[in-house]
Amino acid sequence: MYPNRGRKAQLTMENKCVDCGNCCRETEMILSERDVDRIKNSDPKNLQIANFVKKTEDGLYQLKNENGYCVFFDVSTNLCKIYEIKPQGCRFYPLIYDSDKKLCVLDRDCPRPDIFYPNKTSQVKTCKKIVRFLEKQVLFTKL
Numbered sequence: 001m002y003p004n005r006g007r008k009a010q011l012t013m014e015n016k017c018v019d020c021g022n023c024c025r026e027t028e029m030i031l032s033e034r035d036v037d038r039i040k041n042s043d044p045k046n047l048q049i050a051n052f053v054k055k056t057e058d059g060l061y062q063l064k065n066e067n068g069y070c071v072f073f074d075v076s077t078n079l080c081k082i083y084e085i086k087p088q089g090c091r092f093y094p095l096i097y098d099s100d101k102k103l104c105v106l107d108r109d110c111p112r113p114d115i116f117y118p119n120k121t122s123q124v125k126t127c128k129k130i131v132r133f134l135e136k137q138v139l140f141t142k143l
């Protein structure tokens with residue numbers, strides 16, 4: 001489970017996302033049905049689900065990529081085009097769930113995970129939310 005972008009408005013100058021765009025490159029972000037509905041219903045151009053969602057081999061929803069980046073990533077600004085309504089998993093990033101190890105880890109693609117998760121306590125707290133999100137909103141709605 002992956003990505004996040006455009007969080008700089010919430011950060012101070014001293015503690016700022018470096019806007020590298022790594023988090024939205026070749027994203028594998030899993031979406032809940034709620035994510036899909038929220039994004040689809042909020043888009044002013046009547047976005048179709050097929051434009052931004054693909055199915056994994058396990059039958060889960062996943063964000064689509066285009067030219068190596070998430071379809072919602074703006075390469076000219078390095079920001080998320082749907083920041084206000086972005087997927088729940090993007091909000092948790094750079095903390096992600098490693099399904100092989102069955103634990104939460106900080107994604108190595110993020111050069112400054114400490115900005116978002118400065119200590120173990122914050123990671124543990126969000127990890128519980130991630131597990132709950134996966135259990136209740138993702139696996140529950142598996143196709």
Ligand code: SF4
Nearest residue numbers: 004005024070080090
């Ligand atoms: S939805 Fe936004 S934050 Fe999430 S991967 Fe796409 S561009 Fe990045």
